[in-house]
Amino acid sequence: MLPSPQPLGLIDPDGKRTAYRGHPLPPPEVLRELHRRMVIGRRFDRQAGALTRQGRLAVYPSSHGQEACQIGGVLALGPGDWLFPTYRDSVALLTRGIDPVEVLTLLRGSWHSGYDPYRYKTGPQCTPLATNALHAVGLADAARRRGDDVAVLVLMGDGATSEGDAHEAFNFAAVYGAPVVFLIQNNGWAISVPLEKQSKAPTLAHKAVGYGIPGRLVDGNDAAIVYAVVHDALEKARGGGGPTVVEAVTYRIEAHTNADDPTRYRDDEEVAAWRRRDPIDRMEAYLRGNGLIDDAALDGVRAEAEEVAAGVRERMRxxxxxxPAELFAHVYAEQTPQLREQAALLAAELAADADVDQEVPA
Structure with missing residues (x-):
């Protein structure tokens, strides 16, 4: 049940096969797809950052550096499985097959969520820390009770493990054997709070043991090990083996969001050290070194990524x-008196603004 003392890995930072043999290396077609998705995800992430600077997005939390966690986890999902993401998991949503403009709808500030959760079997992006863990466990336990062949993957950050909701989710999932996998993307910082000021546990994966859940510790910049461990944990969950906590040790290269200044709490040397552990470079080095990809294939992947970015740019113009009145339409089946009062206040404000606009001379 205890996690390994050091993060497990299948491919090292230099793109070489590690000595670890506890999980088989995913087949070549999966490795190539992991690489392809990471390249596209990185380009999408850069484009979203540019859109934020242009005022097209209200806010954007970058995924740069964490692509292996998100993509490795999502590609491990089965066709009937569900995903519960956080606000930083836009690349995971893109990998899930969700339209990139729909992915950005919440961050644009124009709707609660831009995609249909039931169509994509994906919960809305979650901004409050750890509340998505409870939603994930609820759906997973309902599936278990119905006898559905469903497992659920919930994405969390290290900061989310400091929230009470996370511990309630861990405990409920353990007691009822819910088919859920908690993938913690430990990027070292909860905005400006370092991990050592959040937890005294040897690792975040160790927290699982207190609830009777197996904990797994993996190198979060190695997409191959993330895929392999999450894939096995999801299969175990579907088979009635209960939940698993997987901690993926990674790093947030960019700021927390475009409103953050990371130079106030971390130094450039730390960032530079993690840049040398880049998950895309690592996978590309492995594929090249083993004859699984060539220059033509790489050029094709990069061209596809540019096409995705160009499409997002064009459509976001x-x-x-x-x-605004739609804010109140889907909260309750029957509006409460408080919601009706708030809706009326907003309608009055909008009407007053419209009257002012009409009075302004052309």
């Missing part, structure tokens, strides 16, 4: 449909 259009003004978005904004209907």
């Amino acid at each position: 259009a003004d978005d449909h904004v209907a």
